[in-house]
Amino acid sequence: MGVNMIAELRDKILSRRACIGVIGLGYVGLPIVLRFANKGFRVLGFDVDPEKVEALNAGRSYIKHIPGTEIAAIGSLGNDGAGFVATTDFSRLAEPDAMLVCVPTPLNRHREPDLRYVEQTTRDIATILHPGQLISLESTTYPGTTDEVMLPLLAQNGLQVGEDFFLVYSPEREDPGNPVYQVHNIPKVVGGVTENCRNLGEILYRQIIETVIPVSSTKVAEMTKLLENIYRAVNIALVNELKILCQRMDIDLHEVINAAKSKPFGFQAFYPGPGLGGHCIPIDPFYLTWKAREYDFSTRFIELAGEINTYMPYYVVERAVQGLNGMEGKSIKGAKVLIVGVAYKKDVDDLRESPSLKLIELLQQRGARVDYHDPYIPVLPRTRRHHFDLHSVPLTPENLAAHDLVIIATDHSCLDYQQIITHAPLVVDTRHAINGEVNSNKLIRA
Numbered sequence: 001m002g003v004n005m006i007a008e009l010r011d012k013i014l015s016r017r018a019c020i021g022v023i024g025l026g027y028v029g030l031p032i033v034l035r036f037a038n039k040g041f042r043v044l045g046f047d048v049d050p051e052k053v054e055a056l057n058a059g060r061s062y063i064k065h066i067p068g069t070e071i072a073a074i075g076s077l078g079n080d081g082a083g084f085v086a087t088t089d090f091s092r093l094a095e096p097d098a099m100l101v102c103v104p105t106p107l108n109r110h111r112e113p114d115l116r117y118v119e120q121t122t123r124d125i126a127t128i129l130h131p132g133q134l135i136s137l138e139s140t141t142y143p144g145t146t147d148e149v150m151l152p153l154l155a156q157n158g159l160q161v162g163e164d165f166f167l168v169y170s171p172e173r174e175d176p177g178n179p180v181y182q183v184h185n186i187p188k189v190v191g192g193v194t195e196n197c198r199n200l201g202e203i204l205y206r207q208i209i210e211t212v213i214p215v216s217s218t219k220v221a222e223m224t225k226l227l228e229n230i231y232r233a234v235n236i237a238l239v240n241e242l243k244i245l246c247q248r249m250d251i252d253l254h255e256v257i258n259a260a261k262s263k264p265f266g267f268q269a270f271y272p273g274p275g276l277g278g279h280c281i282p283i284d285p286f287y288l289t290w291k292a293r294e295y296d297f298s299t300r301f302i303e304l305a306g307e308i309n310t311y312m313p314y315y316v317v318e319r320a321v322q323g324l325n326g327m328e329g330k331s332i333k334g335a336k337v338l339i340v341g342v343a344y345k346k347d348v349d350d351l352r353e354s355p356s357l358k359l360i361e362l363l364q365q366r367g368a369r370v371d372y373h374d375p376y377i378p379v380l381p382r383t384r385r386h387h388f389d390l391h392s393v394p395l396t397p398e399n400l401a402a403h404d405l406v407i408i409a410t411d412h413s414c415l416d417y418q419q420i421i422t423h424a425p426l427v428v429d430t431r432h433a434i435n436g437e438v439n440s441n442k443l444i445r446a
Contacts (some may be wrong), residue, residue: 002191005132005164006196012097013204016040016082017115021096021125023121025052025086027279027350028138028172029102030066035183035208037074037084044096046085056086063175064349064376092129098136098204101125104279105139106384111286115149122153129154134166134200136190140225140284142291145169146218147193162194168201169218179347187211191221229284230302235270236281237305240312242271247445252286254432261401274409274430274446275312275355277344282309282353313358317366319446320405327426333367338403338421340395341410342374346431349376356409357386369402375414397423405446408433 012018020036024027025047036041047053055062059072074084093099103117118139125135135154137146146169150163159165170190172355175181188209192198198214215221238312239253246253253272263271276282284307289299320337324330342356343349351357356372363370372380373395380390393399395415400406400423408420411431421427421434421443428444 006166006200009132009134009166009200010098010203013200013207013239016207018204019044019095021046021093021099022102023093023099024102024117024139024244025049025056025105026102026104027063027176027352028174029100030056030061030063030184031174032068032100032102032138032208033084034070034074037082039208040082041207042082043074043084044092045084046088046090046093047086049086050088053086053088056084061440063176090124090285091128092137093125094130098131098134099125101135101137101139103139105141105283105287105419107283107286112290113287115141115145115252118145119149119153122150126153126156129157129165131159131164134168134197134204136168136170136201136204138169138170138172138331140229140287141222142218142226142287143221143222146191148240148364151193162192162196166192166194166197166200167218168192168197169221170201170205175226176350177345182206185210187213188222189215189221191215191218193218223288226284226288229280230288230305232270233276233281233285233309234302235268236272236276236306239270239272241308244315247425255433271432272430273312273355274316274407275358276309277352277354277356279352313355313362316359316409316428316430316446317362317408319444320363320407321366323426323428323444324405327404332363335404336402337363337368337370338393338399338406338424339363339370339372340374340406340415341412341431342372342377342380343412344412346411347376347413351377351381351383354410357383357388359407359409360388360390361386366421371399373399373408375412395419398426 009262013284019042022033023046025045033043033045038073059068059075061068061071103121106114108114161167167189170188173186188205190201192201202212202214203339215425243253257269260267285302292299321332324332324335339356342354344354360370371393372390374392378392380388405426406424407428408431411433417433426442427446434443
């Protein structure tokens with residue numbers, strides 16, 4: 001049976017008769033949906049959020065850098081059975097020939113891996129799993145998740161992995177808002193539970209991605225993703241620590257970085273900020289440190305980087321308090337503070353793990369009255385750890401002047417920073433958004 005299953009699925013993929021299921025229609029899943037649908041595949045999108053499903057089926061996008069016109073276009077495709085439909089009905093998981101799992105992998109309140117979404121999705125798949133289906137986990141996780149968590153659940157009905165069904169791990173490498181690197185030209189790493197699994201996974205992704213990198217196992221693929229993000233986390237921690245030192249030494253760290261990056265080898269520029277944000281870098285290192293304990297190993301270097309990055313919002317608030325104390329009759333308690341930018345990075349509408357949320361929390365704990373402005377996030381939604389009843393306020397000279405302190409937390413390109421420094425009584429700039437040549441007694445670098 002195995003040989004026939006392999007040949008049949010391979011032919012379906014190559015002839016683009018395969019139905020592709022994408023589970024989780026967020027920043028990772030939706031670009032993949034677009035890519036497969038535009039390449040002529042029939043795509044079923046699964047999500048537990050009925051509002052997202054309704055929007056997508058109506059041709060509307062809820063992600064800034066993905067136009068609604070692109071969603072509407074793939075929804076209207078009809079040639080040779082191609083096109084896209086979103087659903088909340090997980091009983092339809094029996095329909096896809098290949099299923100890509102793009103669900104969240106957050107941390108719990110103890111900063112340990114929370115695999116509830118991966119496990120529940122795997123159980124949903126297991127109830128309908130039938131011969132000839134390929135499952136690919138794309139969610140970032142610790143080495144061993146695919147083999148140790150997913151495989152036992154999928155194999156409990158007696159089907160043989162590598163013969164009856166196929167299981168791979170292929171980490172997402174999505175960079176929201178990146179105009180150069182998108183799904184089609186970001187190389188894709190693929191590791192399989194068996195050689196047959198890996199080969200089919202490689203064939204599947206080659207239909208939509210220019211370069212596919214096969215590796216020897218799912219654990220190698222899982223560790224690859226962690227290395228990529230831990231590399232960034234550690235280097236960002238380095239420049240964040242140097243930022244604090246340079247502030248005490250009265251040295252402009254950004255000038256130092258710009259000078260250092262003139263070296264054509266052996267140096268890559270990283271930049272400090274108010275903390276780490278996004279769905280990967282603040283979380284992924286803790287997945288590895290947790291798994292390392294199983295092997296009696298302490299990842300001290302990684303954990304130190306995590307401590308430094310976690311401290312940065314506290315440092316920004318300390319600098320804000322110092323600045324207010326230097327103003328006659330001002331203190332953080334009762335102060336009106338305006339946070340400029342709540343997205344985790346510039347020019348996106350992505351709020352996941354944004355350090356701005358921690359800044360708001362800390363400021364409110366100190367008794368400050370906090371507002372925010374972000375052109376891409378009109379209302380602060382509820383997150384797993386925070387819920388603020390706040391709406392974006394206009395960035396006008398009157399609003400700037402009405403606040404005791406403005407903190408630039410996200411340096412969106414569309415913002416008028418000259419207006420901010422002109423009209424705000426005090427500015428704490430965490431992103432070096434204000435021109436480095438500006439020397440104002442109301443500007444604090446943090």
